[in-house]
Amino acid sequence: MAEENTVFIGKKPTMNYVLAVVTQFNSGSKEVVIKARGKSISKAVDVAEIVRNRFVQDAKIADIKISTEELEGEEGRTANVSSIEIFMNL
Amino acid sequence: MAEENTVFIGKKPTMNYVLAVVTQFNSGSKEVVIKARGKSISKAVDVAEIVRNRFVQDAKIADIKISTEELEGEEGRTANVSSIEIFMNL
Numbered sequence: 001m002a003e004e005n006t007v008f009i010g011k012k013p014t015m016n017y018v019l020a021v022v023t024q025f026n027s028g029s030k031e032v033v034i035k036a037r038g039k040s041i042s043k044a045v046d047v048a049e050i051v052r053n054r055f056v057q058d059a060k061i062a063d064i065k066i067s068t069e070e071l072e073g074e075e076g077r078t079a080n081v082s083s084i085e086i087f088m089n090l
Numbered sequence: 091m092a093e094e095n096t097v098f099i100g101k102k103p104t105m106n107y108v109l110a111v112v113t114q115f116n117s118g119s120k121e122v123v124i125k126a127r128g129k130s131i132s133k134a135v136d137v138a139e140i141v142r143n144r145f146v147q148d149a150k151i152a153d154i155k156i157s158t159e160e161l162e163g164e165e166g167r168t169a170n171v172s173s174i175e176i177f178m179n180l
Binding site: 001002038039040042045046048049053061065066067068080082086090 | 128129130131132135136138139143151154155156158161168169172176
């Protein structure tokens, strides 16, 4: 899976990421991975659902993985944050 | 899947739902489903990750489904909201 087929969900409006995923598919990608951490996870699910319901009806959710990442905070403390990867393909 | 094996994620603290899932497993359930909608989806992922990393190490994520639900709002308007179901089993 090339990194270029991955869309990272951040603080921008949902539709920005929807457009990014749709653009990937329209430029020939057969698979796009939507990744998010923490509170952005809900937005990642919104993006996947909007893409397949409204823009790329042939796209399927191939797999969804969740995991825990350790983030290094101030003073060397670590914080655990959940993450999600949604694999969409045609 | 009996409704009693389902934990709905709402506005309470994350650990309340972790406890609910752990209690289900400890009382003999082989499968527990964690359900959430909208912004609670991130919390649902946190709950699943905390359960399997800290409390029920044998528990696996069997499946994750996402979908869109239509909610009826005021004046008959409808709003779409994403939802998630995380199937955990022993």
